[in-house]
Amino acid sequence: xxxxxxxxxxxxxxxxxxxxxxxxxxxxxxxxxxxxxxxxxxxxxxxxxxxxxxxxxxxxxxxxxxxxxxxxxxxxxxxxxxxxxxxxxxxxxxxxxxxxxxxxxxxxxxxxxxxxxxxxxxxxxxxxxxxxxxxxxxxxxxxxxxxxxxxxxxxxxxxxxxxxxxxxxxxxxxxxxxxxxxxxxxxxxxxxxxxxxxxxxxxxxxxxxxxxxxxxxxxxxxxxxxxxxxxxxxxxxxxxxxxxxxxxxxxxxxxxxxxxxxxxxxxxxxxxxxxxxxxxxxxxxxxxxxxxxxxxxxxxxxxxxxxxxxxxxxxxxxxxxxxxxxxxxxxxxxxxxxxxxxxxxxxxxxxxxxxxxxxxxxxxxxxxxxxxxxxxxxxxxxxxxxxxxxxxxxxxxxxxxxxxxxxxxxxxxxxxxxxxxxxxxxxxxxxxxxx
Numbered sequence: 001x002x003x004x005x006x007x008x009x010x011x012x013x014x015x016x017x018x019x020x021x022x023x024x025x026x027x028x029x030x031x032x033x034x035x036x037x038x039x040x041x042x043x044x045x046x047x048x049x050x051x052x053x054x055x056x057x058x059x060x061x062x063x064x065x066x067x068x069x070x071x072x073x074x075x076x077x078x079x080x081x082x083x084x085x086x087x088x089x090x091x092x093x094x095x096x097x098x099x100x101x102x103x104x105x106x107x108x109x110x111x112x113x114x115x116x117x118x119x120x121x122x123x124x125x126x127x128x129x130x131x132x133x134x135x136x137x138x139x140x141x142x143x144x145x146x147x148x149x150x151x152x153x154x155x156x157x158x159x160x161x162x163x164x165x166x167x168x169x170x171x172x173x174x175x176x177x178x179x180x181x182x183x184x185x186x187x188x189x190x191x192x193x194x195x196x197x198x199x200x201x202x203x204x205x206x207x208x209x210x211x212x213x214x215x216x217x218x219x220x221x222x223x224x225x226x227x228x229x230x231x232x233x234x235x236x237x238x239x240x241x242x243x244x245x246x247x248x249x250x251x252x253x254x255x256x257x258x259x260x261x262x263x264x265x266x267x268x269x270x271x272x273x274x275x276x277x278x279x280x281x282x283x284x285x286x287x288x289x290x291x292x293x294x295x296x297x298x299x300x301x302x303x304x305x306x307x308x309x310x311x312x313x314x315x316x317x318x319x320x321x322x323x324x325x326x327x328x329x330x331x332x333x334x335x336x337x338x339x340x341x342x343x344x345x346x347x348x349x350x351x352x353x354x355x356x357x358x359x360x361x362x363x364x365x366x367x368x369x370x371x372x373x374x375x376x377x378x379x380x381x382x383x384x385x386x387x388x389x390x391x392x393x394x395x396x397x398x399x400x401x402x403x404x405x406x407x408x409x410x411x412x413x414x415x416x417x418x419x420x421x422x423x424x425x426x427x428x429x430x431x432x433x434x435x
Contacts, residue, residue: 001025001077003305004068004101007084008038008047011327011402012290014411016081016301017041019294021408023302028071030064037403040410046071053086060086061093068100079103079308081301087285088115104308105262106284113258114282118159118196127257129250130276132269133199139191143180146197147173153200158183159193169200201278203271207239208247209293210266211303211313215259218313220248221298223289226324237327238399239289241296244268247277254282262307263300291402292325325400 003020005013008029014037017027021043029038030048039047048067051059072078080103082090090097092108114120118136125131133151137143156179158166166183170176176197183195205225211218227238251266265287270277286300287293293300297319306314403412 002028002071002073003079003081004028004030004064004071005038006030006050006064006082006086006090008044009033009036010083010286010288011037012286012288013038013083014041015290015294015402016083016286017043018405018408019299019301020305025077025305028067030067037411040412042408042410053089057089060089061096064090065096065100068097072100077102077309079305081304083286085285087111102308104304106258106260106264110258110260111284114254114264114284116159116193117157117281118194120282121196121198124254124279127254129254129279131198131279132201135197137194137196140181140184140194143194143197144177147176147180150176150197151199152176155198155200156180156183156195157198158187158189158195166195198280201269201271203269203274203278206242206244206247206268206270206277207287207289208244208251208266208268209287209298209300210248210251210255210260210264211300211307212255212260212262212264213307213311213313214261215256217252217256218307219298219303219316220252221293221296222247223292223296225289227326238324239292239326240324241292241321244270244277246275250277250279251282254279263304288327289325291400292323295319295323295325295400296321323400325402327402 001024003016003025005016005027007013008031013029017029017038018041021027021041025043027038027041027044028046028048029036029041029044030050031039032050032052034049036047038044048063050063053060068080078101080090080097080101082103082105087105088108088111090103091105091111094103094105094107097103112119113123121131121134121136123129125134135143135146135150137146150173152173153169153171154176156168156170156176161167166187168179168183170179180195180197183189187193189195206222207225208220208222210220222242222244223239224242225237225239247266247268247270250268251264254266255264263286265283265285267280267283268277269280290300297317299317303313303316306312405411
């Protein structure tokens with residue numbers, strides 16, 4: 001029993017390695033970087049490096065085929081399980097791998113219907129599925145013209161991106177046009193990939209997850225992002241399982257109409273008040289919060305493994321519906337950011353601090369501190385801030401970590417890579433941390 005996992009630096013790949021490994025499946029983990037979390041897992045018997053799939057697709061495919069052939073044993077259970085956008089490349093060249101190894105992924109034609117946010121928006125509009133007001137433009141000039149009369153606030157989104165990369169919140173047409181032009185220049189986008197403009201809708205982030213067997217829904221579950229990073233526009237880093245049949249019905253209808261095969265995750269936005277959750281985007285592959293699904297009893301890696309081999313999905317074994325999962329470090333950053341942003345009296349606090357510095361400079365040090373404390377008590381809800389902090393940090397209690405596990409502790413070393421990037425460049429990619 002063996003499985004080849006790609007994008008081994010993703011926390012979702014680590015979740016899959018642990019899920020499959022505990023069932024006796026040996027893991028072969030691939031990535032373009034060394035020191036990925038999955039490479040340190042006790043269940044990983046071998047690691048391999050491949051070229052960047054975007055920059056050298058032929059080299060990636062050649063390396064993957066080489067590894068598949070080297071580990072292939074006649075009659076042995078053998079499954080390929082990609083975890084990021086290399087899924088698209090493998091799908092487009094599936095005939096090359098189908099004789100060598102089993103896998104259950106959608107066709108490239110199905111992927112292209114939902115991965116491009118512009119194509120997806122038009123598809124949803126045609127099928128009257130609930131999405132926010134969206135402008136899909138075929139040129140920069142068209143974007144500029146239509147942005148003037150749009151309802152703000154809104155988001156400018158690169159049509160093919162992940163993990164909140166290529167997304168900017170805007171409050172007027174000038175900001176929208178500038179963001180669109182900036183993205184078009186940065187990513188060298190042509191008229192067939194002009195960023196879309198999508199209205200901001202109230203509510204919170206929900207992720208509906210699915211497994212399909214050639215157009216037939218096998219199972220579905222939904223989780224709610226309690227915290228995201230960056231706050232309000234980023235990726236979920238603290239999650240809980242919820243029951244949301246309306247989202248699952250909408251997402252299931254879309255995927256069934258495409259005769260979907262394999263896994264997918266659909267983002268929704270909902271305020272809990274309006275009757276219809278809004279469909280935001282589709283991830284035609286495994287999702288960042290896979291740990292939440294597995295911990296809640298929807299063990300998608302194992303279900304997909306069996307689907308690839310047997311052509312059917314085994315029964316679901318329910319888990320703890322109250323469990324929460326988180327991406328450590330990033331979820332803490334999200335909580336700290338929320339604490340800071342929540343207090344409407346931050347301006348008063350800054351003003352008090354500036355006055356204290358002035359008094360300090362005049363030699364009135366003790367009086368400066370005393371006056372600052374007095375102004376702080378009058379202008380800032382100290383008790384309310386402390387209670388907010390306590391509530392937010394209580395959310396982190398009794399969670400299951402994407403990274404840490406007593407039975408498999410070494411993948412925590414996978415944090416060394418993003419931390420090294422931070423030390424070298426002074427910043428770290430959200431996609432790298434939470435993908």
